[in-house]
Amino acid sequence: MELQRLLHNFKPITINGIPVNSLSKPVNEFLLDHVMDKKNQESLYISFLMKPSDPNFPYELDFLKVSLAIPARYPGRSEVMPSITVLNEDIPRGFSVNVEIGFQQIVATAFKNRETKKNKKAKKESTPVPESKQSEDNDEEEADKIEMVGGNDLGAMLLTLDMYLEKFLAMEKKDTIKIVKFIKKQQGSSEKEKEKEEKKKLKKDKATKAKKEKSTTHAEPAAPVATSKTLQKRDKEIAKMKQRMRLNSVTLFKETSHNTIFKMSIPFKEENFTIEIENMEEIVIENLNVKLTVPKEYLSNAKKGLKLELDMSNAYNLRLLSSIKDKNLKLVFGKLINNINNNFTHLGLEVAKINVTVEKQESESQVGANTGSVSTNGDVTSYWSITSQLNFFVENFEKFLSPVGDFSKWLELNTMLNKSFQ
Known part of the structure; x- marks a missing residue:
């Protein structure tokens, strides 16, 4: 019922990553099957474009692009709350975080209102609060009080977000973003056992990597095939990247027949980045010292994208790692580092597909111009330069800390949302 009321006001674009027009069933049937499947423990993800309803909305924002996550156990448990992710590329990440946090406040208000109604029905007596203290609490609550629009369900939460959107965007930008991670203890497994398992895995990965490197050394394949045009464009991109990031200590680390590898320091645009892990000390990152790998087949092979990894030979990174004394925290931080490396590789491959397609379209367009033919394919996707990929990484750094899935x-x-808006 809540989903039906939600979709009455907001038209979905995708459900669980699938475009609505590609669903095997009508939207209502698809959602009903998802909800009624008791074996399904996955969250439901619905994305849509939300147009600010205020005719005097002061910001140049045609639509707020939102992905709403609804946990499988919602609304049965009070601690299971829906959340949103703002997907607008034209909104600085700090302001997007304000909107996401604002939505959390709205959800908390809705849940509190539900609980209050339950308590009123039960007519439970509570211990009287002194008048002076009660007055102080009321004043504080009134200052931050959120008035819900149209009830306390999912649809009301989004309608309330629409009403408070200007207020959330007007707040001071979040320069320091805190990532909260929950550490779950495995039943029947001690911390020492988990540490041993982690060491075994690292040892196995190291042995596999050494084996690959050895086989590569003994039988190095032929140099990659790339046209002079794509190689020239690659070199120009590298030159632009070095020029734009000249203050970030870009140095050539290694040149091979397959890759060019750079070392560089990437600072955050505003302040340091803080990672906060529940019940543990904060990790403050001042800048990102990384290795960037640019394949020779970059722009000519859709399977050869940029790769980026934290440079663990860098003195700053080593000091940061050694400053973490808690073993659990060190393990979690190690996982976050792996997430960063793996997620950038995923981004690099997705971008490689786009860039190779663009290169092919430009090449075909040029051939058509030379031969007098006309191309009928007008679907040209935006090209991603090396610098734009690095900027995207810094702007959305907290997302790169997430698990790969x-x-x-x-x-x-x-x-998908940004493409549908174009």
Whole structure:
């Protein structure tokens, strides 16, 4: 019922990453099957464009692009709350975070209102609060009070977000973003056992990598095939990247027949980035010291995208890692580093597909112009330069900390929504 009321006001674009017009069933049937499937423990993701209803809305924002996550156990448990992710590329990430946090406040208000109604029905007596203290609490509540629009269900939460959108966007931009991670203890497994398992995995990965490197050394394949045109464009991109990032200590680390690898320091645009993990100390990152790999087949092979990894030979990174004394925290931070590396590789491959397609379209367009023929394909996707990929990484750094599956879903929704808006 809540979903039906929600979709009455907001038309979905995708459901669980699938475009609505590609669903095997009508939207209502698809959602009913999802909800009635008791074995399904996955969250429901619905993305849509939300047009600000205020005719005097002061910002140049035609639509707020939103992905709404509804946990499988909602609304049965009070601690299971829906959340949103803002996907607008034209909204600085700090302001998007304000909107997402604002929505959390709206959801908390809705849940509190539900609880209040339950308590009123039960007519439970509570311990009287002194008048002076009650007055102080009321004043604080009134200052931050959120008035719900049309009830306390999902649709009301989004309608309330629409009403408070100007207020959330007007707040001071969040320069320091905190990522909250929950550490779940495995039943019947001690911390020492988990640490041993992690070491075994690292040892196995290291052995596999060494084996690959050895086989590569003994039988190095032929140099990649790339046209002089794509190589020239690649070199120009590298030159532009070095020029634009000249203050970021860009240095050539290694040149091989397959790749060019750079070392660089990427600062955050505003302040340091803080990672906050529940019940543990904060990790403050001042800048990102990374290795960037640019394949020789970049722009000519859809399977050869940019790769980026944190440079663990860098003195700053080593100091940061050694400053973490708690073993659990060190393990979690190690996982976050792996997420960063894997997610950028995923981004690089997705971008490689786009860039190779663009290169092919430009080439065909040029051939058509030379031969006098006309291309009928007008669907030219935006090209991503090396610099734009690095900027995207810094702007959305907290997303790159997510598990690969979550990042993949976010990137897909982000791309799809922005494409549908063009």
